[in-house]
Amino acid sequence: MAETAAVHVRLADVTKTFPGRGRRDESATALAGVDLDVRRGEVFGIVGQSGAGKSTLVRMINGLETPTSGRVVVAGHDLTSLRGAEQRAAVRDIGMIFQQFNLFRSRTVAGNVAYPLKVAGVRQPERDRRVAELLDFVGLLARAHDHPEQLSGGQKQRVGIARALATEPSLLLADEATSALDPETTREVLGLLRRVNRELGVTVVIITHEMDVIRAIADRVAVLDDGRVAEVGTVYDVFSRPQTTAAARFVATALQDRPSTATLERLRLTHPGRIVTVRVRDQAGLQTTLARSFLAHGVVAEIVFGGISELQDRPVGSLTYELTGDDAAVDGLLAELRDRGVDVTEEP
Numbered sequence: 001m002a003e004t005a006a007v008h009v010r011l012a013d014v015t016k017t018f019p020g021r022g023r024r025d026e027s028a029t030a031l032a033g034v035d036l037d038v039r040r041g042e043v044f045g046i047v048g049q050s051g052a053g054k055s056t057l058v059r060m061i062n063g064l065e066t067p068t069s070g071r072v073v074v075a076g077h078d079l080t081s082l083r084g085a086e087q088r089a090a091v092r093d094i095g096m097i098f099q100q101f102n103l104f105r106s107r108t109v110a111g112n113v114a115y116p117l118k119v120a121g122v123r124q125p126e127r128d129r130r131v132a133e134l135l136d137f138v139g140l141l142a143r144a145h146d147h148p149e150q151l152s153g154g155q156k157q158r159v160g161i162a163r164a165l166a167t168e169p170s171l172l173l174a175d176e177a178t179s180a181l182d183p184e185t186t187r188e189v190l191g192l193l194r195r196v197n198r199e200l201g202v203t204v205v206i207i208t209h210e211m212d213v214i215r216a217i218a219d220r221v222a223v224l225d226d227g228r229v230a231e232v233g234t235v236y237d238v239f240s241r242p243q244t245t246a247a248a249r250f251v252a253t254a255l256q257d258r259p260s261t262a263t264l265e266r267l268r269l270t271h272p273g274r275i276v277t278v279r280v281r282d283q284a285g286l287q288t289t290l291a292r293s294f295l296a297h298g299v300v301a302e303i304v305f306g307g308i309s310e311l312q313d314r315p316v317g318s319l320t321y322e323l324t325g326d327d328a329a330v331d332g333l334l335a336e337l338r339d340r341g342v343d344v345t346e347e348p
């Protein structure tokens with residue numbers, strides 16, 4: 001693909017190997033041949049287990065780490081080839097927020113937000129104006145003179161966001177930015193990041209080990225597994241049809257697509273028939289297909305578990321049925337449903 005203005009961040013065949021520390025210490029390959037494009041204006045999620053290479057990847061995007069081989073291009077600039085003022089300008093165009101907020105404890109809320117402006121040489125009156133504007137945007141203007149320890153975790157992260165936006169970057173990197181927060185505060189911070197994206201047009205890259213975060217905010221997602229990109233696509237596609245076991249494992253943590261073993265055991269106590277789960281996606285006419293097939297095969301179907309919710313405005317979920325009828329009829333029914341493209345699994 002050509003490098004167009006639509007591509008904000010491009011990783012091309014990026015490999016990062018850390019040398020072993022001692023004689024016997026083997027080198028570690030954190031990233032192995034990663035190709036990835038983040039489009040301008042999107043919220044892009046990167047998910048992966050601990051050790052998958054997420055932090056290395058994000059450090060690569062903001063120039064803190066250089067690739068062993070391959071290229072990292074941000075806003076059209078090859079980061080590895082920039083020096084001096086050009087390099088500083090490129091880095092100023094990237095904001096970053098962290099799991100532990102990384103605020104200066106000795107500075108006030110306003111002082112924290114002012115800091116990058118000071119470093120960039122912005123003079124006092126303009127600095128004060130920008131700080132007030134940023135604190136207003138994150139809803140903390142009234143706390144300008146407090147110190148970080150007087151704030152809750154969610155408020156600290158909002159200060160982190162204001163500080164990251166101080167130099168008006170076009171790209172914001174969030175490294176496990178909500179991992180230290182409770183679910184409600186997480187929602188609040190994700191809502192603010194959504195506003196940063198929608199209202200300010202900032203491209204957002206979110207690194208997380210939580211699929212729920214991706215589900216709540218991302219447009220597209222890459223699943224990183226052992227230093228490689230296992231899968232990349234829209235959140236709907238990856239959630240509704242994961243192609244790899246690594247992706248399926250993550251999706252299962254955010255979508256209760258099948259009854260758990262414990263739930264199945266409970267269901268069996270009161271439902272002696274055969275139990276099957278149908279995956280619900282945005283295929284048209286699924287309910288009609290099911291109803292007609294149940295009738296045609298003389299099988300009685302009762303919903304015993306499941307639910308359908310929305311993801312990026314499209315349906316996603318599952319329905320678990322108890323099927324009552326003779327075995328041959330149920331076998332015929334399942335064969336027909338599969339023929340018709342219904343994703344149906346018989347539960348063990």
Ligand SMILES: Nc1ncnc2c1ncn2[C@@H]1O[C@H](COP(=O)(O)OP(=O)(O)OP(=O)(O)O)[C@@H](O)[C@H]1O
Nearest residue numbers: 018028029030048049050051052053054055056057
């Ligand atoms: N500076 C370093 N020196 C040696 N090995 C490193 C270094 N940084 C990362 N690694 C190794 O690279 C691999 C990927 O690490 P990385 O921190 O990028 O993963 P991660 O997905 O961010 O994990 P976590 O969620 O636990 O932070 C790991 O095996 C790690 O031990």
